[in-house]
Amino acid sequence: MPSEKFDLEKPRKYSFLAKFFHWGFIVIFGYGIYKQVDELDQLADLSLLKFEMIFAAAFLFLLIIRFIYMRRTQKSSLPTATSQTQKYAAKIVHYGMYFCLGIIAISGISIGTLYWLGFKSGLIIEGVISIHEFSFTVIYFLILIHVSAAIYHRFLGDGVWSSMVPFWNEKINRD
Numbered sequence: 001m002p003s004e005k006f007d008l009e010k011p012r013k014y015s016f017l018a019k020f021f022h023w024g025f026i027v028i029f030g031y032g033i034y035k036q037v038d039e040l041d042q043l044a045d046l047s048l049l050k051f052e053m054i055f056a057a058a059f060l061f062l063l064i065i066r067f068i069y070m071r072r073t074q075k076s077s078l079p080t081a082t083s084q085t086q087k088y089a090a091k092i093v094h095y096g097m098y099f100c101l102g103i104i105a106i107s108g109i110s111i112g113t114l115y116w117l118g119f120k121s122g123l124i125i126e127g128v129i130s131i132h133e134f135s136f137t138v139i140y141f142l143i144l145i146h147v148s149a150a151i152y153h154r155f156l157g158d159g160v161w162s163s164m165v166p167f168w169n170e171k172i173n174r175d
Ligand code: HEM
Pocket: 022, 026, 029, 070, 075, 076, 077, 078, 090, 094, 095, 097, 098, 143, 146, 147, 150, 160, 161, 162, 163, 164, 165
C-alpha cells in the first residue's frame, strides 16, 4: 500500500517532443564531438569554417528552442516528496548542461569569427579556445553526474528513469 510519503501521485512522463529533443540532442552533440576541429589551422579551409559555423549556429538555435519548450511545457519527473536539496541539485546539473552547451556553441562561433577576421593567433583567440575546451571538461563531468543520477533513480524505481528513457523500464515504485 502506498505510504503518505508519495501519496497516490502519478509518475510524470515527458512528452514525445521532450524525449525527441533529449535524445536527438545527444546524437547532434555526439556528432559535434566526433567531427571536432583538431587544430586551429584546419579553419584555413573555408568550406570547413563555413560548415562549423552553420553547425554551431543551428546547434545554438535548437538548444534555445528546446530550453523554451521544456521550461514552458514540462516539469521534472522527480516525485513531489523529493528533498529540496535533491531538487536543487538536479536543477543545477540540468541548467549547468544547458549553460555549457550554449557556451560551447557561442565560443565555437567566436573562434570562427575571430579566425575569419584575421586573429589567427594571440591571446584573444587562445583565450576563447581555452573557454571552448574548458566547457567540455565541465560538461563531461556534469553528464557523468546526470547519467549516474538517472541510473540511481532506475534502482529506486520511482519513475524518473522511465519518464525519459525508452528501455529497461520499471514497475513504478513510489511507496
Ligand atoms: C544515456 C544517457 C542519459 C540518460 C539515461 C538520461 C536520462 C535522463 C532522465 C531520466 C531525465 C529526467 C530527469 C528528471 O525529470 O528530473 C533527463 C533529463 C535531462 N537530460 Fe538526460 N540522460 C542522458 C544523457 C543526457 C545528456 C548527454 C545530456 C546533455 C548533453 C542530457 C541532458 C538532460 C537535460 C538538460 C534534462 C532535463 C530536461 C530537459 O530540460 O531536457 N541528458 N535525462
